Amino acid sequence: MKNIKIVMLTACIALMLSLMFFSSCSNDDSSGGSGAAPVIESVIRTGYDENKVIFPIDPVTIGIPKNYYIIHGKGLLSTQKVYFNDYDTYFRPTYVTDTDIVIMIDGNTPYADSSNKIKLVTKNGTVLYDFIIAPPLPIINWFNAMNGAEGDQITIMGNYFIAPIVTLAKTETLPEVPVTIVSSTMNEIVIKIPENANYRSISVTNASGTATSASAIGSSIYDDKFYAAYSQGGWGIDNVNLVNTTASEVAQGAKAIKYDISAWSGLQLDFSAGIPVPAGAVGLRFQMKASTPGAIGMIINQGNWPSPVPFSLNGKYAEYVVKWADLGLAAAPASITSIVFFNNATASTQYVDDIGFKF
Known part of the structure; x- marks a missing residue:
């Protein structure tokens, strides 16, 4: 429970710092409060990475579900609805100013065959903004056969294998090694085992990040x-x-x-x-x-x-x-x-x- 409280407190601090920063740095704090049409200028990820380092304040064009982002622009104070890929997304009114909205991308937001747009509706108009929703992190459930030899084909089962990149996972002494993909779907990847693969785990990467198998080739x-x-x-x-x-x-x-x-x-x-x-x-x-x-x-x-x-x-x-x-x-x-x-x-x-x- 102590760790959960620390994470929640850290996230709240990061959100509020981001909100205050962008509000104070806006070039026109009053431009939208009097009825101006909304404008989205950029989207920035907020919070901390896995090393507890705050994310850089740089615009991004891809969003990862279940993470917080700042929509930065003008005329945002009267925001009524925010949609990512046409998915109605909850936001806290207390996290909205005329220049910034702090919002978490919902985990159920569609990411395939979608509009790739943010749609923001205010009392004074609607604005669209190009923005891609990445799939969730890959999930590796298992791969089989585990003791395949060089040149053999093995099947990786899991989820969110969208435009996957497969490697032999990096170790303390060895770099990652690219692996040939024979075929792939959302839930299954067939690969060809490279040389010197024994006792190496498999990693799958998509636009959101990387997952590594719990087991290693040749370990069965x-x-x-x-x-x-x-x-x-x-x-x-x-x-x-x-x-x-x-x-x-x-x-x-x-x-x-x-x-x-x-x-x-x-x-x-x-x-x-x-x-x-x-x-x-x-x-x-x-x-x-x-x-x-x-x-x-x-x-x-x-x-x-x-x-x-x-x-x-x-x-x-x-x-x-x-x-x-x-x-x-x-x-x-x-x-x-x-x-x-x-x-x-x-x-x-x-x-x-x-x-x-x-x-």
């Missing part, structure tokens, strides 16, 4: 299939389906693991040859849910039976991360030879997907 242990020789065992389990294709029971891709499990039982996955742990991995990740909320524990390499790492499951998939320190390890193990999902006192149907290494 199970992603529609196991990427290593395995055997499945355990106790108190039934109806095991390692390639369940029911869409509502899959976290990403097309398949997931599904099984019925009794109280105080476990699903065990053994990897006879061992799966080498890549350099830089901080632990393991997986997505999981259960038909009945309950608690589980995770064990790897048969090494932490006395204290399995605990998690709480519910009816929705969530990503869980087990770091090496959580397992009582001072450093990463050389390989993964087994994973056990140990169920506590509640019998349920459980679903596991997207098992891999976390970087």
Whole structure:
């Protein structure tokens, strides 16, 4: 709550400073108050960036929904309506002077196949102003297959992929690398994997900014299939389906693991040859849910039976991360030879997907 209050206070201060600045700097503070037709001269973004630095007071031609902007001009005091792409947008009358309107672009403002105009209606007339609404930030839900090799095509699923640019994400030691796009729609991008992509995340950029995948290429242990020789065992389990294709029971891709499990039982996955742990991995990740909320524990390499790492499951998939320190390890193990999902006192149907290494 403290952080939320700080953000709200910071935003209010930024808005009021911007409003006072433009009001005081106007060349004609009285030109519109007596009945002059409205004029829009510029639009400026207001507030702070991710580094808490106030945005420069420079005109912009593209607006990002859910951000504040100052419409600067003349004859604005009697404003009755403001439209972005013909979408009626709320504004606070207390944030209006004759030269400036501080307004937040609504998150529901259309951004495709639209007028690309601000329409401002006052008692003394209407004015149109060229202004583009950018789409929301990209959202990456998942990509598949995660362990593709150089030249393979993989599919990124998400939203707001408008004129996307795809790269291997920048790391602390490596620059971003352009990625070839084979095809794209609003919700899906097909790319071709470049060379040296293993253990690199994927970034998608649109006009509003960049999103980076939570997982990395080549980091998967199970992603529609196991990427290593395995055997499945355990106790108190039934109806095991390692390639369940029911869409509502899959976290990403097309398949997931599904099984019925009794109280105080476990699903065990053994990897006879061992799966080498890549350099830089901080632990393991997986997505999981259960038909009945309950608690589980995770064990790897048969090494932490006395204290399995605990998690709480519910009816929705969530990503869980087990770091090496959580397992009582001072450093990463050389390989993964087994994973056990140990169920506590509640019998349920459980679903596991997207098992891999976390970087």
